[in-house]
Amino acid sequence: MIARVKQLDLFVSPPLQVKGDRPTVDHSTTFIPNQELPIHRWFRYSAGFSAAWAGAEIAKYCCPGRSLVFDPFVGCGTTLIAAQHLGVASVGIEAHRFVLRIARAKLRWTSDVRAFESLACHVLQHARRRRSNDLPDVPSLISRIYDDDTLRKLLAIAAAISHAAPPKPDSPQELAWLALVAILRACSHANTAPWQYVLPRKRKTRVLEPFEAYGEQVALMAHDMRVCQLSAPTRGTAAALLGDARSCDGVADHAVDLVLTSPPYPNNYDYADATRVEMSFLGDVARWADLHYAVRRHLIPSCSQHGSKENLNLDELLRDSALDPIRSDLAATCCALADLRRRRAGKKTYDTMLAAYFAGMSCSWRALSRVVRPGGLVCFVVGDSAPYGVHVPVERWLGALAEAAHFEVLRFEETRKRNVKWKNRKHRVPLHEGRLWLRRS
Numbered sequence: 047m048i049a050r051v052k053q054l055d056l057f058v059s060p061p062l063q064v065k066g067d068r069p070t071v072d073h074s075t076t077f078i079p080n081q082e083l084p085i086h087r088w089f090r091y092s093a094g095f096s097a098a099w100a101g102a103e104i105a106k107y108c109c110p111g112r113s114l115v116f117d118p119f120v121g122c123g124t125t126l127i128a129a130q131h132l133g134v135a136s137v138g139i140e141a142h143r144f145v146l147r148i149a150r151a152k153l154r155w156t157s158d159v160r161a162f163e164s165l166a167c168h169v170l171q172h173a174r175r176r177r178s179n180d181l182p183d184v185p186s187l188i189s190r191i192y193d194d195d196t197l198r199k200l201l202a203i204a205a206a207i208s209h210a211a212p213p214k215p216d217s218p219q220e221l222a223w224l225a226l227v228a229i230l231r232a233c234s235h236a237n238t239a240p241w242q243y244v245l246p247r248k249r250k251t252r253v254l255e256p257f258e259a260y261g262e263q264v265a266l267m268a269h270d271m272r273v274c275q276l277s278a279p280t281r282g283t284a285a286a287l288l289g290d291a292r293s294c295d296g297v298a299d300h301a302v303d304l305v306l307t308s309p310p311y312p313n314n315y316d317y318a319d320a321t322r323v324e325m326s327f328l329g330d331v332a333r334w335a336d337l338h339y340a341v342r343r344h345l346i347p348s349c350s351q352h353g354s355k356e357n358l359n360l361d362e363l364l365r366d367s368a369l370d371p372i373r374s375d376l377a378a379t380c381c382a383l384a385d386l387r388r389r390r391a392g393k394k395t396y397d398t399m400l401a402a403y404f405a406g407m408s409c410s411w412r413a414l415s416r417v418v419r420p421g422g423l424v425c426f427v428v429g430d431s432a433p434y435g436v437h438v439p440v441e442r443w444l445g446a447l448a449e450a451a452h453f454e455v456l457r458f459e460e461t462r463k464r465n466v467k468w469k470n471r472k473h474r475v476p477l478h479e480g481r482l483w484l485r486r487s
């Protein structure tokens with residue numbers, strides 16, 4: 047069964063819809079609208095933003111064939127795919143290998159649909175025939191969230207994909223891989239939290255059968271590829287690089303016309319834990335502790351586990367000259383958090399996380415200053431945070447760091463309020479999310 051597809055204005059609809067006189071909630075800084083969009087809906091990445099909004103901005107500021115769009119925090123590739131669809135060239139960087147692989151697989155929506163369908167058909171036949179009775183050793187999370195029969199089937203699909211030798215460089219194997227990764231959660235009886243964390247002890251009522259789910263996912267993807275290939279005959283080149291936004295290596299000096307991105311927010315969201323189910327199934331990690339070495343240590347610190355694992359030292363971090371423009375405010379906040387850490391049971395290292403976060407973001411601004419052409423525009427989708435209830439004015443401090451790196455702050459467009467329904471909340475600090483616009487001087 048193929049879910050309903052919005053076929054028109056897929057990538058360029060205005061972000062704010064108005065019903066009568068009342069504007070509806072603006073979801074353009076969230077992944078929610080992507081759940082109905084072809085290509086973008088192939089993998090639910092809750093940290094993503096709206097592809098329709100990204101497409102509208104690219105269409106406004108870029109010329110097909112002439113402009114270059116850059117996303118230093120690619121995630122699942124929303125910006126790159128929107129640019130590709132509009133015929134605009136793009137480049138992006140992502141430091142999380144698994145997430146990068148998803149983005150790269152999605153960028154292949156332009157490839158041969160029939161070749162993908164025939165590979166997927168072969169994979170399913172092979173998996174049905176060769177399903178083994180033995181179960182290999184799997185990470186404990188995986189044995190807790192699947193029953194044996196489901197796990198056997200999923201592993202059979204994975205084995206069939208890796209045995210299908212790629213016939214040519216343009217092989218659809220990565221699409222076949224993505225179709226499997228995309229159904230892993232739906233085939234588990236374990237429930238998930240509102241973000242991507244998994245709750246093995248809570249059971250879902252609706253669990254999909256793996257072979258059927260795989261077939262349906264392939265049908266959905268093939269359908270989306272056909273729709274998008276018809277609606278976008280001219281596509282922009284897109285390259286997603288494994289790398290670090292703090293250096294932007296691989297992107298030429300002053301080559302970029304528009305940066306459309308969303309960095310991590312310092313709000314304790316753990317990008318490593320968010321992909322634990324998939325990475326455990328694929329054998330990339332065996333235990334929770336492996337996530338740090340496989341993922342977290344490559345990222346800009348934005349969760350407390352990062353600070354505690356690396357044993358960061360607050361005084362040393364605060365001495366970093368990259369923090370000069372915000373040092374006194376940041377130091378006061380970090381010291382308040384260090385004090386709270388000593389008194390709170392959780393002992394969360396928000397103090398070092400925050401200092402390391404802004405030092406990392408300062409490096410990113412310097413790198414962006416090198417790659418963006420004078421006059422080029424930058425849009426950061428970002429939200430503030432309140433670890434232990436201490437407010438961190440993220441967009442204001444990011445703006446100050448950007449100004450020190452030769453950017454001019456143009457405006458902050460608030461898109462939504464967060465943490466305002468205070469029932470059962472850990473703290474009562476109103477937060478918001480929005481778009482910080484800047485221009486390279």
Ligand SMILES: C[S@@+](CC[C@H](N)C(=O)[O-])C[C@H]1O[C@@H](n2cnc3c(N)ncnc32)[C@H](O)[C@@H]1O
Binds near residue numbers: 119307
């Ligand atoms: C808010 S998400 C971006 C989501 C993206 N806009 C989308 O729609 O999918 C931020 C991303 O930055 C990545 N990231 C964190 N530190 C990074 C670094 N130092 N260099 C590059 N990417 C990094 C994270 O892995 C995460 O995928």
